[in-house]
Amino acid sequence: MQNEPLAFRMRPRNIREVVGQQHIIGENTALFKMIENGHVPSMLLYGEPGIGKTSIAHAIAGSSKLPFFSLNATHAGKKDVEQIVVEARLAGKVILFLDEIHRFNKLQQDTLLPHVENGSIVLIGATTENPFHDVNPAIRSRCGEILQLKRLSLEDIVQLLQNALNDEERGLGKYTIEITEEQLNKIALSANGDARKALTLMESVYFASDEEDGKAIVQDHIIDHLAKRIGVYGDKAGSHFYNLLSALQKSVRGSDTNAAIYYLAHLLETGDLVAVCRRLLVMAYEDIGLANPAVGAHVFAATESAKRLGMPEARIPLANAVIEMCLSPKSNSAYSALDAAIAAIHEGKTGDIPSHLRDSHYAGAVALGHVGYKYPHDTPIGTYGGWTDQQYLPDELEGTEFYKPVIAGEEKRLASIYEKLKSFKKD
Structure with a gap:
């Protein structure tokens, strides 16, 4: 058994030995009580690796x-x-753990x-992907519980x-190891909530440590060397990557510069620069919009520069773009207006x-009645330019307002123009 990795050996042997995830399998949860009662x-278990x-x-x-039987769906076959x-028929009931x-x-x-x-088969499925997106509905319907695991806390990892x-039987308890509380915390922090990484790092630190008088002396520089990049997790095609993109956008929208920079850093560490640039460009128009049209x-200049520069230099213009967006006035009024118009069309609110x-650049347009258009440039008002009072929406939608200005930044000026022009219209 000692040939097995430490993370494998230290797996809990029963539900009372589980560390963390108390919201799922703590002593007061329904799942704990069900299992205790036989x-x-x-169920489906959903969460990041480790x-x-x-x-x-x-x-x-x-x-x-x-x-108990375990299969991995990536290479398990029909046989x-x-x-x-067959085993279920012989035993009456079995548990099948199906990873991926x-x-x-x-x-x-x-x-x-x-x-x-x-x-006859109790299915416990595990996935790193959002089960509502990636797990077949037939599987989901037969799993009464879909349980989302959380990244372990620092205290859990310690x-x-x-x-x-x-633990002398399964762990490192039979060895004499000199390690400080600060060093344990450093290992736990480096693992970034991943139990497997923490235990793997602990085992590596032990075997890389110098021995004095039969005692392994853990040194800080060994931990620092082995812990490089251990906290980075992100599959460019996986749910966690999209969760990071979502967290970045919501942090910018919430004007939290520190959180936004953190998620940008995590995303850039996953290596998909193009996807990050695309999301930042969307955010500039979706969340900043008319409040700061510049x-x-x-952001376009920053993202184009980033793609031309490549990493690691690309991080510099992107950091500028993210912080500018965080601290900019914000408005979603323009695309909200468009979405409202699209919704109206889908609801059948249309008209002639x-x-x-209508187009009048052809012979016969007058005969069809395509006349009466007033050319706004012929009637300038003040410093605004041309404007004239005439109907533009179909009769059925006349008076509908899809655009609702947000009084923020540059849009405050645009909103005042919008209201002034409305006041010029004849009732």
Whole structure:
């Protein structure tokens, strides 16, 4: 067993040994009480790598005493599934832990689903992807619980490390290790909420440490060297990447410069520069909009510069763009107006284009009644330029206001013009 990685050896043997995820499997949760009373429901466990999906499945199996089987959907075949079905028939009931369940194909589903439905197979599926996007509805419908795991807290990770240091059978307890509380915290911080990374780093630190009088002396520079980049996680095609993009945009929208810069840093570490640039450009028009129209041009220049420069220099113009957007006045009035107009069209609120607005650049237009258009440039008002009072919307929509100004930044001036022009119209 000692040949197995420390993270593997330290998996909880029952649900009482689970560290963290107390909102899912703490002693006061319904799931804990069900398992303690001998009932294990089928479920989906959703969350980032290393935060306990596999450990919870093993802990549930250990507490339930049911036969436990594990498959990975990325390489399991129909024969593997059929073998589980045979085992279920022999045992009466088994637990199947299916990792990467979002990759389960239809043939595998057709073989397995009836047995999940009749209860002979308790399915515990694990996925790093959003189950509502990536897990087949047939699977979801048979899993009563969809449980979203959280990244472990610093205290949770420290507790796991201390457990490993004290456990003589499975952990490092049989060794004498000199490590400070500050060093344990440094390892825990480096893992960034990932239990597997924390335990793997702890094991590596131990084996890289100098030995004096039969004692391993942990040194800070060893931790620093081994911990490089350990906190970075992000699949460019995965849910976590899109969650980071969402967090970046919402932080900018909320004018939180520190959070926005943090999420930008995380996104750039994942390596998809083009996707980051696209999202920043959208944000300039979606969230800043008419309150500061110049931001669109600024962000476009920054993103084009970033793509031309490449990393690591690309981070410089992007950081400027993000902070400018954070601290800029904000308005979503323009695209909200467009969305309102699109919604009106989908609701059937349409009408004929007024005759005087229709194309009249052809012989016969007068005969069709396409006349009466007043050319605004012929009637300037003050310093605004040309304007004339005439109907532009169809009769059925006349008087409808899709645009609702936001009194912020540059749009405050635009809003005053909008209201002034409305006052010129004849009732």
